[in-house]
Amino acid sequence: MAELRLEHIYKTYKGGVEAVKDLNLTVKDGEFLALLGPSGCGKTSTLRMIVGLEDITSGEMYIGGRLVNRLEPNQRNVALAFETYALYPPLSVFDNIAFCLRARSVPKHEIVQRVRRVAEMLDITDILDRKPAELGGGQKQRVSLARALVRDPDVFLMDEPLSHLDAALRAHMRIELKRLHAQTGRTTILVTHDQLEAVAMAQRIAVMNLGVLQQVGTFDEIYNHPVNEFVAGFIGEPPMNILPTRPVQEGDKLWLAALDGGFRLPLSDALRAKVERSKAQTIDLGVRPIHIETLDPSDDAADALPATVQTFESLGEEGQLAAHLGDSTVLVVTSPLLELERGDAVKLRFRPDRIHLFDAATQQAL
Amino acid sequence: MQSKVSNNRLAAILSDGFLGLYFIFALFPLLWMVLVSLKSGEELFTTQFVFTPTLENYQAILFGDPRAAAGVVARQEFPRFFMNSLIVSSGAVVLSLLVGVPAAYALARYRFRGKEDLAFTFLSFRFAPELVVIIPLSVLYRQLGLYDTYWGIIWVYQLVTLPLLIWVLRSYFEDVSPDIEQAAMIDGYPWWRIFWSILLPLVRPGLAAAALLAFVFAWNNFIFALVLGGSNVQTVTVSALGYISSAQAFFNRMAAASVLASIPQIVLALSIQRYLIRGLSFGAVKG
Numbered sequence: 001m002a003e004l005r006l007e008h009i010y011k012t013y014k015g016g017v018e019a020v021k022d023l024n025l026t027v028k029d030g031e032f033l034a035l036l037g038p039s040g041c042g043k044t045s046t047l048r049m050i051v052g053l054e055d056i057t058s059g060e061m062y063i064g065g066r067l068v069n070r071l072e073p074n075q076r077n078v079a080l081a082f083e084t085y086a087l088y089p090p091l092s093v094f095d096n097i098a099f100c101l102r103a104r105s106v107p108k109h110e111i112v113q114r115v116r117r118v119a120e121m122l123d124i125t126d127i128l129d130r131k132p133a134e135l136g137g138g139q140k141q142r143v144s145l146a147r148a149l150v151r152d153p154d155v156f157l158m159d160e161p162l163s164h165l166d167a168a169l170r171a172h173m174r175i176e177l178k179r180l181h182a183q184t185g186r187t188t189i190l191v192t193h194d195q196l197e198a199v200a201m202a203q204r205i206a207v208m209n210l211g212v213l214q215q216v217g218t219f220d221e222i223y224n225h226p227v228n229e230f231v232a233g234f235i236g237e238p239p240m241n242i243l244p245t246r247p248v249q250e251g252d253k254l255w256l257a258a259l260d261g262g263f264r265l266p267l268s269d270a271l272r273a274k275v276e277r278s279k280a281q282t283i284d285l286g287v288r289p290i291h292i293e294t295l296d297p298s299d300d301a302a303d304a305l306p307a308t309v310q311t312f313e314s315l316g317e318e319g320q321l322a323a324h325l326g327d328s329t330v331l332v333v334t335s336p337l338l339e340l341e342r343g344d345a346v347k348l349r350f351r352p353d354r355i356h357l358f359d360a361a362t363q364q365a366l
Numbered sequence: 367m368q369s370k371v372s373n374n375r376l377a378a379i380l381s382d383g384f385l386g387l388y389f390i391f392a393l394f395p396l397l398w399m400v401l402v403s404l405k406s407g408e409e410l411f412t413t414q415f416v417f418t419p420t421l422e423n424y425q426a427i428l429f430g431d432p433r434a435a436a437g438v439v440a441r442q443e444f445p446r447f448f449m450n451s452l453i454v455s456s457g458a459v460v461l462s463l464l465v466g467v468p469a470a471y472a473l474a475r476y477r478f479r480g481k482e483d484l485a486f487t488f489l490s491f492r493f494a495p496e497l498v499v500i501i502p503l504s505v506l507y508r509q510l511g512l513y514d515t516y517w518g519i520i521w522v523y524q525l526v527t528l529p530l531l532i533w534v535l536r537s538y539f540e541d542v543s544p545d546i547e548q549a550a551m552i553d554g555y556p557w558w559r560i561f562w563s564i565l566l567p568l569v570r571p572g573l574a575a576a577a578l579l580a581f582v583f584a585w586n587n588f589i590f591a592l593v594l595g596g597s598n599v600q601t602v603t604v605s606a607l608g609y610i611s612s613a614q615a616f617f618n619r620m621a622a623a624s625v626l627a628s629i630p631q632i633v634l635a636l637s638i639q640r641y642l643i644r645g646l647s648f649g650a651v652k653g
Contacts, residue, residue: 053548074554086545090567100553327508 262326
């Protein structure tokens with residue numbers, strides 16, 4: 001068990017592709033961290049550098065206070081569960097798990113003991129004699145996890161561990177992985193593009209995009225206080241509505257007017273202070289679909305914005321409304337019981353404490 | 367419904383019948399060869415299927431001909447030629463394995479400049495007819511002292527065996543996920559151990575099929591062995607020519623020699639048959 005510390009890590013591939021840029025990240029001892037981002041964001045390169053399958057172009061990496069830049073994969077005492085499982089087809093499940101212990105010349109009785117222990121932990125004692133080709137996806141997954149855990153790694157990495165499982169098994173394995181982490185107390189890093197996985201399992205989430213670490217924090221932090229538009233849009237389902245606006249001063253009131261003229265929104269004092277401090281010319285207003293209320297068209301409050309229903313779908317537990325607000329389409333999560341038809345007039349109210357403002361030029365949160 | 371079933375049955379009978387006909391057509395030369403090898407000189411040019419079989423041809427090529435006329439080479443040297451064929455063919459396959467397996471691995475795994483050109487060059491050895499290169503090669507071989515040596519023949523056979531091995535195995539290695547090697551690296555194994563205990567078992571069907579085919583091609587090769595081998599390294603294919611002299615053509619002995627010469631290939635093919643079908647249908651199609 002150990003803390004993992006990345007300091008100014010860069011990865012540049014031959015041909016000049018910068019996969020990871022100035023990555024600073026500390027994963028605490030025993031912590032479960034998810035590395036989340038779209039494909040090509042640098043999360044897999046980061047993972048491969050931690051494991052030692054990829055050279056670090058510059059920067060320093062410490063595992064348990066030990067500089068590991070120049071160490072071979074097997075000297076780092078890390079374990080990786082591959083997305084494709086990468087089990088050794090000619091070997092039985094037992095031998096697959098024992099493989100790394102044999103490489104370290106662990107005495108035979110101890111190998112049997114340790115393999116038994118992880119096999120019990122992962123509930124695979126009944127398939128130890130089988131070959132990988134005879135196993136189902138979930139079983140392969142468990143064997144791959146067992147193989148990674150049997151060596152008592154300082155850092156345990158998982159690369160998209162659930163992506164090849166069907167939905168029911170995935171939900172089950174999420175719980176299993178969480179239990180496994182609680183049971184072993186290993187420093188664990190989960191690499192995934194699926195925010196649901198990250199949210200369900202990890203204690204903290206690191207969001208990456210285009211090789212740059214965007215934000216690290218608990219789900220609450222990145223969901224409620226995204227530092228930029230990318231994080232705001234990437235976390236949350238359905239994604240946050242982003243509406244381009246311009247601040248307009250009128251008397252002593254400050255409004256946000258949509259660039260397409262679709263609405264004018266009076267600002268609360270807190271938001272007004274932010275806008276005035278930033279001096280941004282154009283501001284992207286972000287609001288999540290669940291933080292918009294649908295009001296009766298007759299409501300004449302100043303922050304009730306008139307809109308037209310484009311589509312309304314009742315999905316059983318919730319309703320999804322797409323409404324025209326000027327030229328923009330706004331997505332709203334509503335009660336499933338609304339009765340709305342295409343073309344109906346509604347009024348929308350953005351919950352003022354749930355409005356996010358971003359400088360349109362820098363995409364950073366105000 | 368009824369007519370559908372009978373249609374299916376008819377189709378099955380027709381296809382079985384057609385396959386049977388093809389089977390006879392394809393194997394007839396072999397059958398004829400065996401028959402001829404059992405005939406005496408007098409019956410040789412008849413087309414009778416019923417005759418008194420004799421083993422005297424086999425006896426003659428294996429132990430010498432007691433009635434050898436002057437001017438006709440006594441063909442009791444057959445065992446030596448057989449050994450020659452065995453040595454150069456297995457030698458060629460072993461050398462191809464030693465060189466070709468790493469080459470196929472490199473072509474499958476690494477990215478380097480000119481990779482495809484290199485792979486294509488290997489394949490192109492199989493395009494050119496052997497006759498095109500045989501004259502310059504024979505001049506070279508005489509100058510280098512490789513003419514009529516085992517090493518010389520084994521070397522030139524690489525033109526036949528190596529491309530086949532590299533191309534079949536390359537697609538096999540490409541099918542093995544690099545993740546497996548990386549997992550083993552993290553597990554702490556040196557590269558050669560990973561290669562030996564994980565990768566080689568995975569490509570074994572391809573290895574068996576390619577090695578067998580390479581052996582058959584090498585064994586059957588005629589022109590290289592004829593021109594670049596002399597009396598020392600004469601192979602069975604070349605020695606078959608010796609049964610025809612200006613005085614007499616011993617087609618029955620030639621047939622006997624051919625029957626004996628095909629035994630190793632048949633034994634090998636049968637023993638690794640289960641790899642062969644998978645190996646060829648698996649690797650070759652993708653390549």
